[in-house]
Amino acid sequence: MGKNEYKAEWEELAQVKKELAERDWFMGTSGNLAIRVSSSPASFLVTASGKDKRKQTDEDFLLVDENGEAMEETNLRPSAETLLHSRVFRNSQAGCSLHVHTVPNNVVSELYGDRGEITFRNQELIKAFDKWEEDASLIIPIIHNHAHIPRLTEEFSVYATEEKGAVLIRNHGITVWGRNAFEAKKLLEACEFLFQYHISLLSLKNISQTI
Ligand SMILES: CSCCC(=O)C(=O)COP(=O)(O)O
Ligand SMILES: [Zn+2]
16 A cells, blocks of 8 residues: 555644644653554554654654554554554544543543542533533543553453543553544543543642641
8 A cells, every 4th residue: 555545544643643742742752643544454554653743754654454563664663552553443443543641641540540440420521422411421441551562452452342432541641532533632632621620620629628
């Protein structure tokens, strides 16, 4: 497959990468992004490993197959966490999968890590996940940060069954996916809003208890 055949997907992912970089969500070369190019068998573009994702270059992404193996001759290495994206594309119809490390997502993952999940309710932004009922809740699972990526992928894949979703990896980051790039970015932004709000509220409550 030539570069021209996935130009549209490349440009779409490059735009998402640029916008997430503007939010400063790629600290210390962290984070990786993927967008589907084909279905059955799945292939997708994924960020090259170890790069500063705030920079935009012609070598930002490479095409990989559903096992995360490069499909073209390249010196680039696929993201170390490619298998997670691969599982999203194999298990569901999702079109885009995004992974970022932020201070709020790490703090929430540590605060609720022992419970294995965090629940949000009475929050307008859970509607981003199609939670429209007044008493609806959004549960985001939190998994252990296994250093062994196949093991991490196994634990992660239990939750990667629907075409959209989010999983926190404890003291590591979050992976969010959706039907397309627009939806995946929307869901990621909604999660980060909920995390920031939650931490701010907890901090203010703690301060107000001391005065
Ligand atoms: C310095 S970040 C550690 C690796 C990681 O968690 C990450 O998200 C970036 O890894 P990649 O191989 O995709 O660059
Ligand atoms: Zn990571």
